[in-house]
Amino acid sequence: MGKLNIITKGILKENPIFVLLLGMCPTLGTTTSAINGMGMGLATMFVLIMSNIVISLISSLIPSKVRIPSYIVVIASFVTILQLVMQAYLPGLYDTLGLFIPLIVVNCIVLGRAEAFASKNSIVDSALDGIGIGVGFTLGLTVLGAVRELLGSGALFGFKFIQGDGMLVFILAPGAFIALGYLLVLFNKYKAKL
Amino acid sequence: MAKESTLKNMLLTLSIVTLAASTFLGMVYAVTKGPIEEAMIQKTNSAIMQVVPEFTNDPSSDKLLVDLSGKSYWVYPAKNGDNLVGLAVESSSSGFGGRISLMVGFSSDGTIYDISVLSHTETPGLGDKIESSKSNFSVQFKGTNPDEFKILVKKDGGDVDAITASTITSRAYCDAVRIAYEVFKQYLNDNK
Numbered sequence: 001m002g003k004l005n006i007i008t009k010g011i012l013k014e015n016p017i018f019v020l021l022l023g024m025c026p027t028l029g030t031t032t033s034a035i036n037g038m039g040m041g042l043a044t045m046f047v048l049i050m051s052n053i054v055i056s057l058i059s060s061l062i063p064s065k066v067r068i069p070s071y072i073v074v075i076a077s078f079v080t081i082l083q084l085v086m087q088a089y090l091p092g093l094y095d096t097l098g099l100f101i102p103l104i105v106v107n108c109i110v111l112g113r114a115e116a117f118a119s120k121n122s123i124v125d126s127a128l129d130g131i132g133i134g135v136g137f138t139l140g141l142t143v144l145g146a147v148r149e150l151l152g153s154g155a156l157f158g159f160k161f162i163q164g165d166g167m168l169v170f171i172l173a174p175g176a177f178i179a180l181g182y183l184l185v186l187f188n189k190y191k192a193k194l
Numbered sequence: 195m196a197k198e199s200t201l202k203n204m205l206l207t208l209s210i211v212t213l214a215a216s217t218f219l220g221m222v223y224a225v226t227k228g229p230i231e232e233a234m235i236q237k238t239n240s241a242i243m244q245v246v247p248e249f250t251n252d253p254s255s256d257k258l259l260v261d262l263s264g265k266s267y268w269v270y271p272a273k274n275g276d277n278l279v280g281l282a283v284e285s286s287s288s289g290f291g292g293r294i295s296l297m298v299g300f301s302s303d304g305t306i307y308d309i310s311v312l313s314h315t316e317t318p319g320l321g322d323k324i325e326s327s328k329s330n331f332s333v334q335f336k337g338t339n340p341d342e343f344k345i346l347v348k349k350d351g352g353d354v355d356a357i358t359a360s361t362i363t364s365r366a367y368c369d370a371v372r373i374a375y376e377v378f379k380q381y382l383n384d385n386k
Contacts, residue, residue, distance in 0.1 A: 062207050065199035070211045077215040081222045088229035091237060099315060168359075172317065 006125055010132025016109045017140030017180075018187040023109035027141060028176040030100050034157050037145025038138060039097050043082055045134025047104050049127055051075045052118040056126035059119035071114045076105045109137065147179050237312070238270075238284075238297070245299025245308040246272040246280030253282060260381050267377045278302050281381060283374040284312070289366035291315040294324065296367070298374035305339045308332075309371065321363035331357050331364070340375040 016022050023044070030040040054074050062070050083101045086094045094101075104110065113133055118126040149155055152170035154162035169175045235254060242253050249272035256273070259266040260283075270282040279302055286295035292315035299307040309332050316322050323329035334355060335345075345368045346352020347361060356364035 058211075062211075063199035063204050066204045066208050069208060073211050073215050077219055080219055084222055084226040084230070088226040088233060091233040095313070168320065172320070 003125075003128055006128040007132035007135070010129065010134070011136040011139065012191065014133070015136040015140060015187070016133055017137060017144070018184055019191075020109070020112075022112055023107040023137065026100055026103055026107055027144065028173065028180065029103070030097065031141055031145035031148055031176060032152070032171050033149040033155075034142055034146040036096055037141035037143075039093055040100060041134070041138025041141040043086075043097065043101060044104055044107060044110070044137055045130070046082060047075065047078045048110055048113060048134045048137075049130035050078045051110055051114055052126040052130035053123055054078075055114045056118040056121060056123050067119065068111075068115075071111060071119075072105070075110050075114070079104045109133065144176075144179060144183060147183065148175055151175070151179070241297040241310040241312060242270050242272070242282045242299070244310050245297050246270075246282050247301060247307060248274065249279055250274050260377050260384065262373070262377050262380050267373070269377060269381050271381075272299075280307055281378055283377045283381075285370045285374040285377065287366045287369040287373065289314060289316055290321050290360070290362045291317060294363070294366050294370060296370045296374065298371055298378075300375070300378045303339075304341065304375075304378065305337055306335045306371070306375075307337075309335055316360070316363050321357070321360045323357045323360065324363060324367050329357070331355075331367075335371065340372065345372045345375070 010016070014020055017027055026040050026044070031037040051071070051074050055071055058070070058074075059067070079102065082104075083094075083098075086101065087098075113129060117129045121129070146156060148170045149157075150161075150166075152166045152168060152175060154160060154166040167175075170179060239254055246253070251271075251273040253270035253272050257268055257270045260269050268284040270284075271278055272280040272282065280299055281302070282297050282299045284295065284297055286293050288294075294314040294316065295312040297310045297312055299309065301307050309326075311325050311332075314322070314324065316324065323331050326332045335343075344352040345354060347354050347356040347364050347368060349356065349361060350365070352368065354364065354368055
């Protein structure tokens with residue numbers, strides 16, 4: 001498999017949101033605006049890349065029966081580091097995302113990549129896979145966030161286009177499912193033509 | 195690929211992994227501890243700055259606890275020279291999605307100077323309108339005296355216009371403001 005291929009498959013062929021449908025909790029929870037979605041995506045990308053690298057490094061040393069707890073410890077450590085660093089140097093972003101950062105630990109996409117890819121591949125390939133899946137996840141969250149923000153509050157990346165409220169339902173939980181459903185249809189229709 | 199799992203190597207691996215992780219985390223914690231505290235203080239300071247009239251002292255170093263019906267609240271006196279020009283009170287109450295904590299600023303005569311939301315977990319798009327950047331809800335409190343302006347939503351017989359579709363949030367916000375006012379009065383009593 002080519003190096004470039006590893007990155008692009010995470011964005012299109014194996015997009016975590018639109019194809020694998022993994023990590024739905026942060027997907028639906030954080031995407032009330034495009035900025036929030038993007039922040040969450042980038043945070044997850046950081047954890048994905050770091051945990052993929054470390055896990056691919058140590059996987060040959062870990063007995064298979066305790067591999068899941070070991071992976072979780074590695075992932076949780078990176079999430080905590082991210083949380084502390086964000087709290088210290090980006091308090092503004094931490095205020096909006098803080099609640100969801102610990103949830104990255106249980107994001108199945110991170111453990112999924114560790115188990116399915118990083119534990120069987122080289123360090124470089126695993127890092128690239130982390131980048132690819134991370135970019136795919138970030139793009140997915142940003143698009144979903146943008147759609148919800150546009151419909152729900154008539155704004156995009158914080159710039160308001162209309163006075164007053166939009167269709168509030170898109171900001172609330174049901175709107176997340178509705179928007180995600182339609183985006184899935186569009187994505188798969190477009191993907192089938194490729 | 196993966197090694198065979200024996201009790202010994204499983205125990206050993208897990209111990210090493212957790213030990214390494216906790217050592218590393220301890221290091222990161224030590225490095226970020228200072229900046230995190232600074233960020234918190236800065237946040238409190240900017241909230242105080244926003245909610246009380248101009249002052250010359252350092253309210254966060256003059257802060258003290260005021261007891262009110264069994265609970266303690268932090269108050270930050272703002273002084274110009276020796277004159278008390280305002281008082282910022284940190285109060286909180288239970289909202290729709292969790293605790294709402296406010297920094298309520300009073301002028302020395304008891305009118306509300308301004309209110310700033312320190313933290314909340316209300317529904318984005320609905321309850322988060324308590325933030326002054328999101329709607330004008332908090333503006334109606336400015337310059338009012340809780341003795342005349344009844345801090346209760348209109349549904350409950352007060353003078354406050356609730357946020358549409360967020361009555362519980364509005365109620366909690368009013369509760370926190372009322373508590374802050376009680377604390378303010380208690381503070382004046384204690385410091386006569």
